[in-house]
Amino acid sequence: MQLITKIPIAKADNPIDYNSRIFSVGSCFAVCISEKLHHFGFQQQVNPLGILFHPKAIEKLIDYSVSNREFLKEDLFFHNERCHCFAAHSELSNSDPNLLRNNLNSKIAEASDSISMASHVIVTLGTAWVYRLKSTSEIVANCYKIPQNRFTKELLAIHEIEESLQNIITHIRTRNSQAQLIFTISPVRHLKDGFVENQRSKSNLISALHNTLQENPTASYFPSYEIMMDELRDYRFYSADMIHPSAIAVDYIWQRFSEAWISRQTSELMSKVGSVRNALAHRPFNSGSEEHRKFVEKTEAEKARLMKILPHLQF
Structure with missing residues (x-):
């Protein structure tokens, strides 16, 4: 059952990507x-x-x-x-x-x-x-x-x-x-x-x-x-x-x-950038724990990887 009247929106011929x-x-x-x-x-x-x-x-x-x-x-x-x-x-x-x-x-x-x-x-x-x-x-x-x-x-x-x-x-x-x-x-x-x-x-x-x-x-x-x-x-x-x-x-x-x-390819990268931003904004319950240390290392590694792909990126 469709409960809303969804507006049809055509895909753009000139979509936005990370070079835009x-x-x-x-x-x-x-x-x-x-x-x-x-x-x-x-x-x-x-x-x-x-x-x-x-x-x-x-x-x-x-x-x-x-x-x-x-x-x-x-x-x-x-x-x-x-x-x-x-x-x-x-x-x-x-x-x-x-x-x-x-x-x-x-x-x-x-x-x-x-x-x-x-x-x-x-x-x-x-x-x-x-x-x-x-x-x-x-x-x-x-x-x-x-x-x-x-x-x-x-x-x-x-x-x-x-x-x-x-x-x-x-x-x-x-x-x-x-x-x-x-x-x-x-x-x-x-x-x-x-x-x-x-x-x-x-x-x-x-x-x-x-x-x-x-x-x-x-x-x-x-x-x-x-x-x-x-x-x-x-x-x-x-x-x-x-x-x-x-x-x-x-x-x-x-x-x-x-x-x-x-663009679809850009959407996939967007998801990764968004995940890193959310991770960087995360407030730990125990900043001295081993679990948090690994979390920070993983986040920083992903951040560095994305900045290599997208040199203009700033976190």
Whole structure:
């Protein structure tokens, strides 16, 4: 008896292996997938400017990266005794504007290199809701808890999202025509916008993305959102906040991603890398025992063997 409606996902023609270089950008769910990639030892860079929730913020990052543009002093501002940039997440903020600017431009340079060398680019879209700064008409990536009356809240129209997505694809293709682009919609529910508003947002993202993919057949779609909504349609697969997918849900979506996008030979190595990581994280009951000594020796031997096969691997 089949108790779920499983979404058919075709095997990728250009799968990820341990020679792949992955550039991942987007919402907090992009970080979840990135943590899995890191756990299994893949070469990657994720969110150089921190989490970016909407297409316009991602577009700006990609534009700056492939155009080798730099952030200027005019792009920074002070709020609550710290210096910020409206194009970046608050995790990059700093009390020293020079350090912030240098860090931002260093991150952009790293992103430029990563996009140039990437075999796969994963873009995760979180929301179509954006905030526009009234004084400049600029759409921001982060509001930094600035009073809301300084912004207007807008829902990006389908055609605006399509334009942004096409710019993202064009910018990446300009720098790296061979990279495999993978788009997905985050399953995280943006309920601060409202229940109906979250659905409107996801609907616009889905419509715009699929319209864009029809015009760009070499780009691919992975159904993270649909897996959460249809295969895992139960609150037990959400975290305590009832907004984010639980660890089990993330594991399941990762498994479905792996089935489609990770080559079979690579999956076998992944299993071994994962086993070593788990062994290294193990806390012994008796660290002085003979049994633990043998366990450590076996783990270190397997670790050395894998690092010989995969020179980039770090534990």
